[in-house]
Amino acid sequence: xxxxxxxxxxxxHEVVVIAPGPGSDMEAxxxxxxxxxxxxxGYEELRITRPQKALEAAIxxxxxxxxxxxxxxxxxxxAGRVARKLNIPCxxxxxxxLAGFAKQYRLGATSPALWKYVAAIHxxxxxxxxxxTSAVWDLRRHGVDNAFRWMRGVDTExxxxxxxxxxxxxxxxxxxxxxxxxxxxxxxxxxxxxxADVCSLPNVSVVIVGDGPVRKKLERLMPSATFxxxxxxxxxxxMYASFDIFAHTGVDETFCQSIQEALSSGVPVVAPAVGGPLxxxxxGVNGFLWTPQRKNTLVESIQELVVNEGVRFQxxxxxxxSVQHRTWESIMEELIGHYYSVTQGMSFAYRxxxx
Numbered sequence: 366x367x368x369x370x371x372x373x374x375x376x377x378h379e380v381v382v383i384a385p386g387p388g389s390d391m392e393a394x395x396x397x398x399x400x401x402x403x404x405x406x407g408y409e410e411l412r413i414t415r416p417q418k419a420l421e422a423a424i425x426x427x428x429x430x431x432x433x434x435x436x437x438x439x440x441x442x443x444a445g446r447v448a449r450k451l452n453i454p455c456x457x458x459x460x461x462x463l464a465g466f467a468k469q470y471r472l473g474a475t476s477p478a479l480w481k482y483v484a485a486i487h488x489x490x491x492x493x494x495x496x497x498t499s500a501v502w503d504l505r506r507h508g509v510d511n512a513f514r515w516m517r518g519v520d521t522e523x524x525x526x527x528x529x530x531x532x533x534x535x536x537x538x539x540x541x542x543x544x545x546x547x548x549x550x551x552x553x554x555x556x557x558x559x560x561a562d563v564c565s566l567p568n569v570s571v572v573i574v575g576d577g578p579v580r581k582k583l584e585r586l587m588p589s590a591t592f593x594x595x596x597x598x599x600x601x602x603x604m605y606a607s608f609d610i611f612a613h614t615g616v617d618e619t620f621c622q623s624i625q626e627a628l629s630s631g632v633p634v635v636a637p638a639v640g641g642p643l644x645x646x647x648x649g650v651n652g653f654l655w656t657p658q659r660k661n662t663l664v665e666s667i668q669e670l671v672v673n674e675g676v677r678f679q680x681x682x683x684x685x686x687s688v689q690h691r692t693w694e695s696i697m698e699e700l701i702g703h704y705y706s707v708t709q710g711m712s713f714a715y716r717x718x719x720x
Contacts, residue, residue: 366435367393368518372697381427383420385412385440398423400440408552408578414440421447429453431704436460437486445489454707456700457490459483459500459512462617462640480507487512491707494700496620497641515700516644517622518693519629526631526685528599528606537591537607538570543671545569546608546632548601548623549615551577558582559614562664564589569671574604605630609677610670616657618642628652628688633680635666649676651683 366382370393373380382392386399400420405411420440424432424447432448434441434457441457448455484507487493494515495501504512537544545563549555557573564571564587571590573583584592596604605611611627613636620641624634628645634652636642648654653666670677 368693369433369435369697369700370395372693372700376701381429383423383440383444385414402440410577413438414443417443420444421450424448424451424453431456431708433704434458434486434490438483442482442486445486449489454704454709455490455492456703456707457487457493458515459487459493459495459504459509460619462500462503462619483507484509492703494703497644499640499643500619513703515703516691516696517620517625518691518696519622519625519688520693521629521685521689523602524605524626524629525602526606528602528630530603530607533603534607537572537593537604539572539607539609542568542570543609544572544607545610545612545667545671546572546574546604546627547612547614548574548596548605548627549613551575551580551583553579554617555615557614558586559663560590560612561587562661563612563667566664566668566671569667572604572608574601602630605632608632610635610667611652612663612667613637613642614663616640621645625688625691628684631681631685633670633677633684635663635670637663645688647683647687650680651687652680 370380374394380395382395382397384397384399385402388397388399390397390399400414400417402412402414405413420443432444432453432455434445434455437445437457445455445457487504487509490511493504493509493512495504495512496516498514501512501514534544547557547560551557560571563569571587572593573590574593574596576595580592605627611632611634613621613624613634616637616639618641624636624642624645627634628651634646636646636652636654637657638654639657646652646654653669655662655666
């Protein structure tokens with residue numbers, strides 16, 4: 366969303382963001398209109414907006430040429446209804462597999478109902494953009510016929526092998542060891558506990574970058590792993606580039622930006638053979654795909670890269686070139702094309718509102 370805002374404003378378009386509160390009323394140089402919200406039970410950082418009449422009033426006041434629904438669930442669903450009511454073109458972004466996440470929170474019985482709800486939101490949009498081939502077909506299987514693939518870009522300067530840092534490697538326990546890293550939110554759906562068996566591999570140091578509601582539980586489960594907490598900017602760039610192997614554990618990813626950032630950093634990736642990673646990881650070329658139905662394949666794949674230096678170096682050599690063509694500039698040009706298509710060629714001086 367931030368990259369979208371930056372691109373639009375840099376190219377002369379006007380953007381207003383409507384988002385759950387609390388929070389700043391300015392972000393990346395644009396106005397943010399906050400709607401009252403409450404924290405998801407057990408996950409306070411995930412904010413849920415209550416339905417409110419103020420949303421329609423806000424959209425009427427902005428009078429946008431197009432509404433961009435960023436991962437619509439509650440606030441975005443209401444904005445989609447308003448868009449239909451006011452006859453405003455609408456582009457929806459499918460980003461989160463809510464039905465898959467429900468299973469991780471022991472709410473699998475709700476998955477059919479969640480899919481029905483998600484599909485209804487996206488059917489109201491003029492176009493739905495999904496980040497991977499798998500996500501597009503998931504939507505189409507559930508009756509969302511207006512779904513198309515719109516992948517994510519990657520900052521190839523920020524995520525680059527040149528940021529590797531030997532001193533950082535030593536501080537992460539990597540002196541004389543292979544560093545297996547994970548970057549992401551430490552929440553139940555990421556299934557980071559799968560790395561517990563990796564911690565017992567000889568000559569391996571497991572590094573987990575990120576924070577979230579299950580961090581303390583994971584620290585107890587994996588006392589030998591290094592937990593760095595949340596990282597951003599130069600620190601995050603150096604961490605990625607200092608890994609020998611990047612491991613992703615969650616099986617409900619519609620894309621997985623951290624995989625793309627690791628590849629851009631020249632790091633081979635071990636990821637599940639399901640969902641978004643299938644568009645990013647080429648088995649045996651820039652990493653390995655493991656099978657979620659077989660518990661041991663994650664550890665086996667990592668172990669293969671640990672002990673087979675030649676294969677690891679070969680995958681590392683192929684990693685960056687597999688994603689370096691996906692610049693944010695090219696990805697955002699695609700998005701503008703979709704805006705243009707739904708507005709049927711009207712003036713290109715967009716006032717875009719993102720919900």
